[in-house]
Amino acid sequence: MNPENLQFPKKTLSSEQREKISKALSKRRSGFSLAVIHRVFQLSVTMILLIGVGIFSLFFVNGEKGEDTRNGQLNYSIQLPDGIKTERNGDSLIFKQGEKTVGGAVPSTLEEKQSLESRPGIFERKVINELKYPSERILEHVKTMTATQTYHYYVQTDEKEWIRVYFHTPYITEKQAEDAMRTFSAE
CATH class of the missing domain: 3.40.1000.10 (Mog1/PsbP, alpha/beta/alpha sandwich)
Incomplete structure (x- = not known):
């Protein structure tokens, strides 16, 4: 079967239809899209978790008992x-x-x-x-x-x-x- 021999229906657009589609594609939506808002939310949650883990690690490494300036060791x-x-x-x-x-x-x-x-x-x-x-x-x-x-x-x-x-x-x-x-x- 040769594709050149096949007859497909052709659709032609009027100049008004082409212009309408072109304007719709070039027109930019105002505001944030749902995908952008979702990405910002993910990044915010990740940053909050990283900061929380960092603070917890600081307290864990320095000691949980609120140690003094002698690095927790009395001499x-x-x-x-x-x-x-x-x-x-x-x-x-x-x-x-x-x-x-x-x-x-x-x-x-x-x-x-x-x-x-x-x-x-x-x-x-x-x-x-x-x-x-x-x-x-x-x-x-x-x-x-x-x-x-x-x-x-x-x-x-x-x-x-x-x-x-x-x-x-x-x-x-x-x-x-x-x-x-x-x-x-x-x-």
């Missing part, structure tokens, strides 16, 4: 008796004698101090005035396999910040604990 310095080493565990220090934990220093709160004071086994509460920071010592009778008493020193480094430094006996005596606390500093 303590203390001179311990011979044979006792310190290990850092985040914001905490752990005092070790060989493999035994004989004390430590941890961030604390006033509520934690009050909770300790309300427990049974508290022998003594004493305000210590000879230290660099306002402090209170609490002697707790613990009766465990590794310790018989614990000296808790609650040190107030500023208006809102407390640090609990503790020593277990018999590994560290009262005198050794007092001497170590005279060298304690929080930075």
Whole structure:
């Protein structure tokens, strides 16, 4: 079958019809089309999600607890008796004698101090005035396999910040604990 032999009907347009179609095609619609509005909406939602993820990531990386300008890590310095080493565990220090934990220093709160004071086994509460920071010592009778008493020193480094430094006996005596606390500093 040869396409040249086929007879297709021909439609001819008048000059008026051609002009009308030409004007309709050249005439630009005013306002936004639905496709443009849809695209703007998609971009807006994407931007809002990206900003939200960015803000969440910032808080997640910087810490969820609202940490201070020290990058969330408190630095303590203390001179311990011979044979006792310190290990850092985040914001905490752990005092070790060989493999035994004989004390430590941890961030604390006033509520934690009050909770300790309300427990049974508290022998003594004493305000210590000879230290660099306002402090209170609490002697707790613990009766465990590794310790018989614990000296808790609650040190107030500023208006809102407390640090609990503790020593277990018999590994560290009262005198050794007092001497170590005279060298304690929080930075």
